[in-house]
Amino acid sequence: MTETPKRARRAGHGEDTIYWDPAKNRFVGAVSLGHAPNGKRRRPKVYGKTKTEVRTKIRDLKKEMQTGVKSPANYTGAEAVNDWLGRGLKGRDEQTVNKNRSLAMRNVALLVAVPEGRPGRPSKALNLEQAKAVLAAARGSRLYAYLVVSLLSGVRTKEARPLAWDHVYLSPPEGVPPHVVVWRSVRKHGEPKTRKSRRTIAPPKQVVDVLEEHLRWQKQERA
Incomplete structure (x- = not known):
């Protein structure tokens, strides 16, 4: 309330x-x-x-x-250390002052023993040459547009599979670039990976050309 x-x-x-x-x-x-x-x-x-x-x-x-201490809202840790070095060591012997100054100037992260951790999972991503080979092999197939969108536009494969023409704008009003509205996924409940995953993407010209070609091919096939 x-x-x-x-x-x-x-x-x-x-x-x-x-x-x-x-x-x-x-x-x-x-x-x-x-x-x-x-x-x-x-x-x-x-x-x-x-x-x-x-x-x-x-x-x-x-x-x-x-x-007697008043710090501004943007007071940083570095400023606090510098203030302490300048005014907080008065009356200490020279050896103590030098030791504290030396410690304050060091990167404390270097003093931490970092655990080795577990070996990472091998990447399944394609390198440039592999991606070119996949696109060359798929040229002319039904999967070509799907592969181009997945590799070149930033749309996840799970978002590209349910993508419908209602969410693809190849001829938008003047001043607006061609774009794809990513709102769906083949994940459970049809939602994207995260809330922020709902987004609008302006794909590169190569992707737009391939989508236009794919749309023409679909219309001819259904005629």
């Missing part, structure tokens, strides 16, 4: 306030952090979609103020 925005009450002295801001479509948290050296009251604001999110940000902000 979503939280219902309520009218903010006037905060007491030294209290934090959470209220709904219709202009920003967000909850706002006004944090009470005492007074600055010039006597001005410090009340920074944090924003969130829910009151819970705002309360969390208020708590984190107060922790930062108490520890």
Whole structure:
């Protein structure tokens, strides 16, 4: 359930306030952090979609103020190491400082013993010469268009087999390249491998030419 925005009450002295801001479509948290050296009251604001999110940000902000550490959202690990090397080793003897600097500059991945793992499964993919040989041997057969689409367009073989002409656009409107809409597969339930596998592919000209030839051949055969 979503939280219902309520009218903010006037905060007491030294209290934090959470209220709904219709202009920003967000909850706002006004944090009470005492007074600055010039006597001005410090009340920074944090924003969130829910009151819970705002309360969390208020708590984190107060922790930062108490520890004296405030890092920006884009603060990186490398910057943290450099800050520590520059300011965190004060008072240490020279040998300790040099040792820590040396360790910080090393690639720790090189210190890890990598397991050998299991031997990989031999690839079943065709190399260039094998693919050319397959296409040359299949030229003129019913499987030629299927093989060309599978090898040259990026469509998986399980997606090419159920491909229908309803999802192939060889003569689209001007300004739109010929394309194939990949929505189906011979996998269980007819879905592609993943949700992101539903995609539109603009195949190269060689594939378009072969598909046009295959379509003409089908029409002649059915006439």
